[in-house]
Amino acid sequence: MQRTYNFNAGPSALPLEVLEKAQKEFINYNETGMSVMELSHRSNEFEGILLNAQQNLRELLDIPENYEILFLQGGASLQFSMIPMNFLAADQTAGYVLTGSWSEKALKEAKKMGKTAVIATTDENKYRSIPKQNEIILPKDTLSYLHITSNNTIFGTQWHQYPELDGIDLIADMSSDILSKKIDVSKFSMIYAGAQKNLGPSGVTLVILKKELLDRIPDQLPTMLDYRTHVKSNSLYNTPPTFGIYMLSLVLEWVKTQGGLEGIEQKNHEKAALIYNQMDAYPDFYRPHAEKESRSLMNITFTLPSEELTQEFLSQAKEAGFVGLNGHRSIGGCRASAYNAVPLEACQALAHFMETFRKRFL
Numbered sequence: 001m002q003r004t005y006n007f008n009a010g011p012s013a014l015p016l017e018v019l020e021k022a023q024k025e026f027i028n029y030n031e032t033g034m035s036v037m038e039l040s041h042r043s044n045e046f047e048g049i050l051l052n053a054q055q056n057l058r059e060l061l062d063i064p065e066n067y068e069i070l071f072l073q074g075g076a077s078l079q080f081s082m083i084p085m086n087f088l089a090a091d092q093t094a095g096y097v098l099t100g101s102w103s104e105k106a107l108k109e110a111k112k113m114g115k116t117a118v119i120a121t122t123d124e125n126k127y128r129s130i131p132k133q134n135e136i137i138l139p140k141d142t143l144s145y146l147h148i149t150s151n152n153t154i155f156g157t158q159w160h161q162y163p164e165l166d167g168i169d170l171i172a173d174m175s176s177d178i179l180s181k182k183i184d185v186s187k188f189s190m191i192y193a194g195a196q197k198n199l200g201p202s203g204v205t206l207v208i209l210k211k212e213l214l215d216r217i218p219d220q221l222p223t224m225l226d227y228r229t230h231v232k233s234n235s236l237y238n239t240p241p242t243f244g245i246y247m248l249s250l251v252l253e254w255v256k257t258q259g260g261l262e263g264i265e266q267k268n269h270e271k272a273a274l275i276y277n278q279m280d281a282y283p284d285f286y287r288p289h290a291e292k293e294s295r296s297l298m299n300i301t302f303t304l305p306s307e308e309l310t311q312e313f314l315s316q317a318k319e320a321g322f323v324g325l326n327g328h329r330s331i332g333g334c335r336a337s338a339y340n341a342v343p344l345e346a347c348q349a350l351a352h353f354m355e356t357f358r359k360r361f362l
């Protein structure tokens with residue numbers, strides 16, 4: 001069977017090997033005579049899946065022992081609210097760096113909870129870049145945390161060097177580049193990500209949280225919105241998305257077979273280069289949205305010289321079997337999302353298509 005060239009922004013491509021393994025185990029998981037979906041979340045089998053996922057995450061991302069690993073629901077979007085509810089005290093200000101629509105949304109929720117400050121923004125250049133270290137000027141008054149979006153799914157920019165902070169908790173929304181490269185977890189107090197790009201299917205949200213942050217949580221929060229609830233019950237306070245966590249655990253096993261994060265990162269560079277090379281060779285034809293030094297390896301955004309040509313490109317790409325190349329509805333244009341599970345061949349095919357299409361005009 002020919003698999004589609006899937007460049008969806010999320011939910012997005014999953015590794016074929018993972019889908020095949022899930023298919024094989026679908027109606028009889030580990031000789032239980034039941035599907036994973038039919039297992040109790042309190043069963044030994046499911047607890048084994050959960051533990052395995054946590055251990056593999058710890059190993060792959062080299063997560064230190066003083067960090068909790070949680071699997072929550074409500075998407076990355078619920079984290080926009082939970083973070084200020086849990087960590088923004090009345091006498092403090094939460095700092096946000098704005099690099100796109102998702103950081104704007106995170107800020108909007110924090111504003112409802114308390115005082116906020118925009119520490120840096122690139123909105124004046126239509127979010128084409130990431131602020132430089134010297135543009136991140138921290139105010140003198142106490143900041144409860146600084147929030148960044150590590151990869152901007154819509155605009156196609158990515159932090160390649162995280163802000164260096166002294167004594168301020170850094171919190172990152174890594175929804176669209178988690179597990180795409182090695183990172184130093186200890187530089188962050190919290191990392192969160194919706195699973196539906198690099199981790200698995202939608203419905204699971206990964207939270208990696210430094211234990212000492214738990215001491216800052218106020219007591220009157222609704223139970224489900226208090227991180228301590230999920231820490232105490234090891235993400236089993238209520239019924240978790242069991243099948244999603246199982247799929248995520250299979251994705252982690254797959255990442256290990258790809259040479260871990262080093263192997264994945266190298267392949268991601270190779271894949272993105274195929275597409276960026278087409279843009280760099282003819283930048284007046286394939287016009288990149290992101291400035292070069294802020295380019296994302298995950299979401300590659302561009303337009304063609306006119307709206308008609310952009311639409312022609314998208315419609316012919318669709319006919320040629322490419323899926324998901326339309327830019328986000330808020331900005332239009334084209335976007336190729338080359339997440340971990342998108343195979344090299346799909347990027348080679350897209351680069352070839354871009355070259356053939358361009359040659360008709362230039």
Ligand SMILES: Cc1ncc(COP(=O)(O)O)c(C=O)c1O
Nearest residue numbers: 075076077102153173175176194
């Ligand atoms: C960077 C980023 N943050 C947050 C979200 C929202 O995630 P969710 O739909 O899981 O709430 C997305 C979704 O695409 C995203 O790309």
